[in-house]
Amino acid sequence: MRIVLSLLVLTFSLVANSVNAQSTLYFNFKGYTPTGLAGEGAQLKRFDGLVVRDGKVAATGDAETLAQLFAGKDLKRVDLQGKTVLPGIIDAHGHMLGLGENLMQVDLREATSEQDAVARVVAFAKIESGDWIIGRGWNQENWQVRNFPTTASLDEFLSDRPVWLTRVDGHAGWANSKALEMAGISAETVSPDGGEIVRDESGQPTGVLIDNAMALVEQQLPQKDASYHRRALTAAFDHLVSEGITGVHDAGVDATNLAVYQELAAEQAMPVRVYAMLSAMEPALPELLAAGPITTADDRLTVRSVKIYTDGALGSRGAALIEPYHDDPNNRGLLVTQPGAIEDLFELIIPHGFQINIHAIGDRANRIALDKFASAFDTVGGRNLRHRIEHAQVVHPDDLERFAELNIIASMQPTHATSDKNMAEDRLGKARMRGAYAWQTFLQQGTIVAAGSDFPVELSNPFFGVHAAVTRQDRSNQPEGGWYAHEAMTLEQALRAFTLDAAYASNQEELLGSLEPGKWADFIVLDQDPFAVDSAKLWRADVLATYVAGEAVYQQSSQ
Template sequence: MRILRLITFVLIMLYTGAAFSQTTLFHNFNGYTLTGKPGAEAVLVKFDAMLIRDGKIAAVGTLADLEATYGKQLADQRVDLKGKFVLPGITDAHGHVLGLGQNLMLADLRDATSESNAAATVADFARKNPSAPWVLGRGWNQENWDVRQFPQAQTLDEVDSERPIYLTRVDGHAAWANSKALELAGITADTVSPDGGDIIRDQQGQPTGVLIDNAMGLVERVIPTPTAEQQEQALKVAFEHLLARGITGVHDAGVDATNLQVYKELANDNALPIRIYAMLSATEPTLAELLAAGPYVSDDDKLAVRSVKIYGDGALGSRGAALLASYHDAPDQHGLMVTSQERIRELYELIIPHGFQINTHAIGDRANRVVLDEMERAYNTIGGRSLRHRIEHAQIVHPEDIPRFKELNIIASMQPTHATSDKNMAEDRLGKARMKGAYAWQTFAEQGTIIAAGSDFPVELADPFFGLHAAVTRQDRDNQPQGGWYAHESLTLEQALRAFTLDAAYAAGQEQVLGSIEPGKWADFIVLDHDPFARDAAILWQNNVNATYVAGEREYSAN
């Protein structure tokens, strides 16, 4: 009889949700969230209290309403946020987590003002890391230098001629190497540039040290591959960096098998403090086997694997973006398809039958057209329209192709800070006439295309408030140019926030559990010191994150 009573008690507790349940009331704050359907139908609502039970939102509203509904003792504990401001956790819909972590441990050349200044930074890093077999760095951008031209290997030889030096450009689509790195890679005047890549040469045909897109692989294949332990270390560095900026989830744009295994081990050990939507890299040798294993989603939604990242073309800054017409400032160049159209077709035919979403990098208008053409062909032959496929960047799209995004149900995964970073060189590359359809956020939004916003870190800085600011103002953080760069394509703050929250969740098929502060969804939210909706747009980027919560647990605190 005693056992029967005990079983009955446990069943009652489970049925009522009281067993093992932990409730927390957050109150005394000003909160904003987009609710309802993703896209233009979403509604911005305000609230000042939320009840969290077992990591999920149980109720949202005013404190008076929640107490009237649930009683004064509605929670096990109360957290007074002292008048601060609350937003849903930010999702960066296109970042490179491992790359960010590794980048934080490499020579940072983002602020270099010249070739010699970049070399001096590398020299300082090399002195501080005397045991490193390779001197590695990232972030150089010749468009920000006093002389806007590609650098030379000889400049790095003066830093160190015995150790190989390899420095990736800010966009990840070009690299600068010293002569030792070229020697180890076997790159000489006789080396043929690989398909989808280019070895930049001087007038005598000698390699200058700059490698574009697929040519980078000639050096990268001789750089020691990071071990799983080193990858885990870099990931943890990245997690800490992202959480401090209010990012609770990332769509990781291209992970290999080792990276994926590290993620799964962290998820199994309950050691993922952030949500990862991992895109399998199309160049992963075991892609077919990974696809055959089917989609993977952890029970706590911390890790989801059901998409594939394909590189279509290169980047605009290195003239690797594939264009329909030649470059305005280099009439003999049209850019590069890193993955051929034939191979893209093969990959679509491989991936879609397994039910995986396809996310294809396309920056130039030719690359975007190729992707749209191949996606349309795939729909007509093998289906897959419902998988919410995406074009990553969708940066320069021919105006005739923009409506095809809506027609083909393609999500535009776009990065606002790319526009403010590229504004100094985009017209040089394209000419003014071809800027229509470039960085065309509002045009996409008005036709009903879902925009998922990200940063493409570490190409850009990971702070999402830099992205919100760029989206709304079309200006850099020095408020230039006045009035905004092609300001008619700017987004409202509501649209921009939606692109970083609810619509980003939709782009990962997660809008039922993430993306807004609504009952039934995971309690991912951030606490700010200022009200973004009451601030001058010019200083939107200056918001400070006081705390970041994932599933109701505080994963970061500024105090």
């Protein structure tokens, strides 16, 4: 007790030295924050008073005590009317440009069939005047007839304008005949390495292209210049702050996108903190690495990691598996980047001190990633860079403990489990589910799990992710009891995965991720207390206000 009291006195003495500066006391709320070190050693703190000074947390604790400590004519007081305060949410894996584009294109996420998807595209085409009709979000696994769509259904209504519709996971695309013609795709076209041109029984392209084959059409799309990037990123910013997201790890940024980020940061026009992962496919990657890490003074933009792709996605059967697909015995998935090229990238990236964040969904892809990390640590080093496997979705049981042994962070997206539950067993069979979506297994062995959404593959709302993490159910609370519920997180673990542990995954836990003195005052105000409601209602949390560096970047109009 004497030690605790001494620490409190020290904390108060430090903040008392700055009480003459402009401070804001937030009071009359229920506050929760993880504190201390990231991972299972963190402690959940409850508080009802928060003092912010110069954009950072000056103190948290009992509101009355803080009011006395900071009493003075310059103390501003804000009554939060009994609501709940949490640290700002950090989405550890999203795609900012993709989200912005999604907000500007036809959204097929809610389509219930191929015909319904076509109808939505036709309706969009009536109001969209561009040469191309572009959209995203279809998922045949949510349709009654769970087959890939075809050009024929699009051609019936849209034959004179090229159409390109990306699958929800971004690992397959659906084109009409006009788009295939412009891309030069015919029955004679050979599928590229790491990709597939899906064909019918007669060998004709069906209109669906998987992984690296998508580039054949995407090379024909209108050029995305800096102005386009800026509009898309701005739309994404506005959307995310309304959902309580104050930080995003942007998974795969090219040189154009990076330049726009730097412009926005210089203009102080970034309401969301971005930890940008350079795309390994960027031709200028060697030059960008040689230029060194980027960190702005206000920590709104940080660049010191690289995103590498290993395989595709499970839904499109592009995830690379050790054994064949349970529902496709002749298919083991696709390697988007070959092992030799991955090794070359490791040798290029690590000496520059950049973190590697490698996309791996299937068990073969995860094993390759782990093998390459182990080999690189022995040859070029870099073990201390907090490397990550993005998704770590299906891991062979023999490889689970290797995450802890190699100090690899599992960057995972809880809503993937609840979205995939209708098809994962079909793809894998029950035996391989032991190492799939294994959040609690990772946590129990001491592996840091950084949570995200993978937007726009999934919806960006972080409380959908918190709900999925805790219940292992969809938002209809199915299946009863949860899907492989033994891998569910506790609410405290889920909150930490979206805050402090996500900050740890970007080497920023001393700046972000919790409401502790000295850290940036990034916090959100909710209409409900997640620790007081039934877990089935976690996804219903409504964000009333979002603050970044102590400034309101979003407030509901009724506030």
